[in-house]
Amino acid sequence: MQYTQPRPSFKLKPGESLAGPLVLDRENRVPGRINTFLREYQRDGVRFFYERYKEGRGGLLGDDMGLTIQVISFLSAIMKKHGDNLDADRRRKHVSKLQDRKEWRKHRSLPPANATWPTCLIIGPSSVVGNWEREFETWGYFEVGLYIGAPASRMDVLNDFKMGRLDVVLTSFDVARRDIDLLDELPWSCIFIDEVHRVKNPKSKLAEAFSRFTCPCRFGLSGTVIQNGYDELWTVLNWTNPGAVGTKKQWESYVEKPLRVGQSKSASDEEHVKAALVAKILTGQLLPQLFLRRTKDIIQDQLPKKTDQVVFCPLTPMQIAVYKRIIGLEAVDNLVNKDRPCDCRSGKSRKKCCHPVHPGDLFKYMSTLIKISNHLALILPSPSDTTEQTARNRELSKLAFGEKVPKYGPSMLRPEFCGKWQVLETLLQGWRKERSSKVLIFTKSVKLLEMLEFHLSGQGYGFVKLDGSTKQQDRMPMIDRFQEDPDIFIFLISTMAGGTGLNLTAANKVVIFDPNWNPAHDLQAMDRAYRFGQTRDVAVYRLLGAGSIEELIYARQVYKQQQMQVGYNASLQTRYFEGVQGDKSKQGELFGIKNIFKLHEHTYATKMAIEEANVSDLDWALAYMGGSGSGAKPRPKTKPEAVKWVYEEEAKTGKEFDELRGLGALLFDDDTPKVKEEQNEVEKTLSALGVQYSHRNDDLIAENTIEVQRMKKLLEEKKKAAKKAKQRGRQKDKPPEPEYEWPPRRGRKRSLSQESKLHLRQSALIAMGYLKTAGDLPKFAQSFAQSSEPEQNALLAHLDEYARTHS
Numbered sequence: 001m002q003y004t005q006p007r008p009s010f011k012l013k014p015g016e017s018l019a020g021p022l023v024l025d026r027e028n029r030v031p032g033r034i035n036t037f038l039r040e041y042q043r044d045g046v047r048f049f050y051e052r053y054k055e056g057r058g059g060l061l062g063d064d065m066g067l068t069i070q071v072i073s074f075l076s077a078i079m080k081k082h083g084d085n086l087d088a089d090r091r092r093k094h095v096s097k098l099q100d101r102k103e104w105r106k107h108r109s110l111p112p113a114n115a116t117w118p119t120c121l122i123i124g125p126s127s128v129v130g131n132w133e134r135e136f137e138t139w140g141y142f143e144v145g146l147y148i149g150a151p152a153s154r155m156d157v158l159n160d161f162k163m164g165r166l167d168v169v170l171t172s173f174d175v176a177r178r179d180i181d182l183l184d185e186l187p188w189s190c191i192f193i194d195e196v197h198r199v200k201n202p203k204s205k206l207a208e209a210f211s212r213f214t215c216p217c218r219f220g221l222s223g224t225v226i227q228n229g230y231d232e233l234w235t236v237l238n239w240t241n242p243g244a245v246g247t248k249k250q251w252e253s254y255v256e257k258p259l260r261v262g263q264s265k266s267a268s269d270e271e272h273v274k275a276a277l278v279a280k281i282l283t284g285q286l287l288p289q290l291f292l293r294r295t296k297d298i299i300q301d302q303l304p305k306k307t308d309q310v311v312f313c314p315l316t317p318m319q320i321a322v323y324k325r326i327i328g329l330e331a332v333d334n335l336v337n338k339d340r341p342c343d344c345r346s347g348k349s350r351k352k353c354c355h356p357v358h359p360g361d362l363f364k365y366m367s368t369l370i371k372i373s374n375h376l377a378l379i380l381p382s383p384s385d386t387t388e389q390t391a392r393n394r395e396l397s398k399l400a401f402g403e404k405v406p407k408y409g410p411s412m413l414r415p416e417f418c419g420k421w422q423v424l425e426t427l428l429q430g431w432r433k434e435r436s437s438k439v440l441i442f443t444k445s446v447k448l449l450e451m452l453e454f455h456l457s458g459q460g461y462g463f464v465k466l467d468g469s470t471k472q473q474d475r476m477p478m479i480d481r482f483q484e485d486p487d488i489f490i491f492l493i494s495t496m497a498g499g500t501g502l503n504l505t506a507a508n509k510v511v512i513f514d515p516n517w518n519p520a521h522d523l524q525a526m527d528r529a530y531r532f533g534q535t536r537d538v539a540v541y542r543l544l545g546a547g548s549i550e551e552l553i554y555a556r557q558v559y560k561q562q563q564m565q566v567g568y569n570a571s572l573q574t575r576y577f578e579g580v581q582g583d584k585s586k587q588g589e590l591f592g593i594k595n596i597f598k599l600h601e602h603t604y605a606t607k608m609a610i611e612e613a614n615v616s617d618l619d620w621a622l623a624y625m626g627g628s629g630s631g632a633k634p635r636p637k638t639k640p641e642a643v644k645w646v647y648e649e650e651a652k653t654g655k656e657f658d659e660l661r662g663l664g665a666l667l668f669d670d671d672t673p674k675v676k677e678e679q680n681e682v683e684k685t686l687s688a689l690g691v692q693y694s695h696r697n698d699d700l701i702a703e704n705t706i707e708v709q710r711m712k713k714l715l716e717e718k719k720k721a722a723k724k725a726k727q728r729g730r731q732k733d734k735p736p737e738p739e740y741e742w743p744p745r746r747g748r749k750r751s752l753s754q755e756s757k758l759h760l761r762q763s764a765l766i767a768m769g770y771l772k773t774a775g776d777l778p779k780f781a782q783s784f785a786q787s788s789e790p791e792q793n794a795l796l797a798h799l800d801e802y803a804r805t806h807s
């Protein structure tokens with residue numbers, strides 16, 4: 001009898017028993033040993049791969065819950081694994097048997113590598129290759145080759161593969177790209193690209209190389225698919241399923257553009273309806289064929305909660321003064337007003353006449369403002385600067401501070417240099433008192449990391465630090481210390497050091513000190529703590545300089561996140577902002593250069609936009625819901641224009657602004673979100689700190705039920721109009737005149753019944769105590785927008801009842 005050593009070898013919990021195999025069809029099944037440890041949604045993922053594999057096509061799995069395990073389970077099924085040591089060295093033994101045969105001895109020929117069992121190539125960022133190897137080791141007996149490292153060892157792996165000795169070859173993005181000529185036509189049964197969202201630019205060398213694989217069964221994996229727009233989605237889907245989503249041009253005009261335009265607060269009803277229809281087709285018909293996407297939502301009952309708190313930290317008076325000095329510079333003025341007619345009356349624009357704009361200025365000053373929003377010492381010359389940086393920082397700090405430029409060293413710890421400091425310190429003190437809390441602090445700046453390190457040691461906090469200089473072999477012990485040692489309170493991490501794969505579930509607090517312009521990075525950071533194995537609720541704090549460019553960047557992220565909600569779920573979002581991505585005539589408060597070089601010193605711009613949108617929604621609901629139908633009037637259309645110059649500017653900027661690459665697209669291109677109630681503990685702590693406003697990011701991108709009502713009415717109107725037009729015959733193309741305008745605007749005439757309905761219901765809201773002060777209105781509006789339609793109607797009926805009996 002064969003002695004078996006099953007894998008995975010995890011122990012069963014008391015009362016748990018081994019499951020049978022997961023049967024995919026008569027010949028393919030995931031061994032029971034593996035199936036025992038799969039969750040139902042992971043089985044769905046395995047089936048998703050298998051169905052497509054069977055038909056010889058690809059797909060995209062967007063998931064953040066054990067992607068590797070789903071892939072390995074799928075491979076164990078198609079490779080006919082048993083789940084024990086019967087599988088060990090199976091191919092090697094098979095090949096040496098083949099080598100005893102005549103074909104080998106005579107012609108040195110063997111059947112293709114995938115003749116007996118399927119093969120697989122997995123490509124990922126080099127930082128995850130080792131992780132894949134370990135997982136294969138844990139979950140079964142696979143014959144795996146690592147195609148990385150020195151050319152000689154790579155050739156050995158390639159040779160092993162061609163001989164048929166390997167189930168799986170693992171390689172990195174860069175190696176696969178460079179060696180594409182060697183890899184593209186090999187007998188792969190399927191190919192996986194991990195973190196496929198990194199291959200987002202269709203013109204990049206990566207995308208070009210990967211498009212050359214002849215294997216049709218291609219899978220993309222991503223835990224954070226496509227945060228930045230529909231064009232990235234196209235690139236990824238066009239790789240997994242070439243041709244299935246049309247050409248790039250078609251995608252742009254049929255999908256991207258209508259969705260972008262329709263998301264604007266000032267979109268015409270036509271545009272708004274069109275966007276909703278496109279989103280419906282996209283999410284209802286097209287994407288499900290190609291794309292299985294699950295979020296942690298589906299396992300919410302199994303995971304602790306995560307709150308994502310955005311904290312607007314007031315700048316210090318000194319930061320404000322410096323900020324103003326920078327945005328008052330002539331160079332910045334030249335940037336902002338570059339397209340205006342020149343004051344010398346030459347008839348030319350300012351930039352082409354007396355006020356030229358220096359190449360690279362845009363990114364130089366944007367990056368300066370981001371630095372100022374974080375810590376004033378960041379613009380001082382420091383000992384670690386290169387000669388070039390020293391020269392630039394010297395010039396900048398003179399502009400910022402005048403002749404008396406402070407010294408870098410002592411400035412690092414001066415509280416008046418950094419408004420975020422005090423917020424952070426107060427948070428830390430509170431958490432330390434709790435004893436059990438552990439904190440991750442992320443920053444993307446090497447200098448901030450250094451300052452934080454000084455600060456934390458000065459305060460006597462126990463902490464460990466991971467940055468770019470930390471050696472690979474030192475990482476695990478450091479992680480273990482943080483996870484296990486009760487005296488280690490904080491893990492300080494440079495986001496640039498690549499934190500993927502770090503498992504830091506001992507932490508229940510996460511601080512993102514200087515949020516990335518690309519929210520995908522911040523999400524990855526949060527996921528270090530919020531992942532399997534986490535048993536406590538996780539609170540995330542993203543610190544933003546209030547009123548600064550950081551706040552604008554954040555508003556743009558909300559806009560993008562909303563767009564993705566529309567794209568993935570056809571969800572109807574609150575339209576918070578006026579701006580439309582890519583449309584110069586509709587820059588509103590979000591887009592365009594004038595908003596970038598502005599400091600909102602006393603107002604909370606994002607807060608205002610959100611509250612206004614919610615109050616106007618409430619207004620609409622009070623006037624029109626629970627009563628008769630509404631009318632719609634298309635607004636004049638405007639032509640979208642590209643903002644090429646930003647990309648040109650981006651191309652001109654040097655390497656030092658690499659981390660800002662892509663920020664131009666975020667800031668210069670789009671529109672957006674939504675709101676909840678009750679001041680929680682966090683908000684109380686923060687307001688005690690003088691932080692006047694913070695909100696939960698998730699609240700902003702929840703579906704807006706009022707928007708759903710509006711859309712219903714618009715669609716009804718459209719149907720009616722189409723019917724009427726039909727009845728009238730074909731000679732009249734014009735739609736019928738709408739009866740009144742939507743959405744209602746101040747000063748505009750409403751029909752009398754609507755006007756008085758609004759008024760009566762508003763009075764009832766106050767009389768019945770829903771609104772005690774004017775300050776309650778935005779919060780009430782937000783919670784109203786998020787309640788269900790029956791709840792809303794019940795409340796409206798309640799108000800009407802009150803109005804009827806009290807008038």
Ligand SMILES: [Zn+2]
Nearest residue numbers: 342344353354
């Ligand atoms: Zn001039």
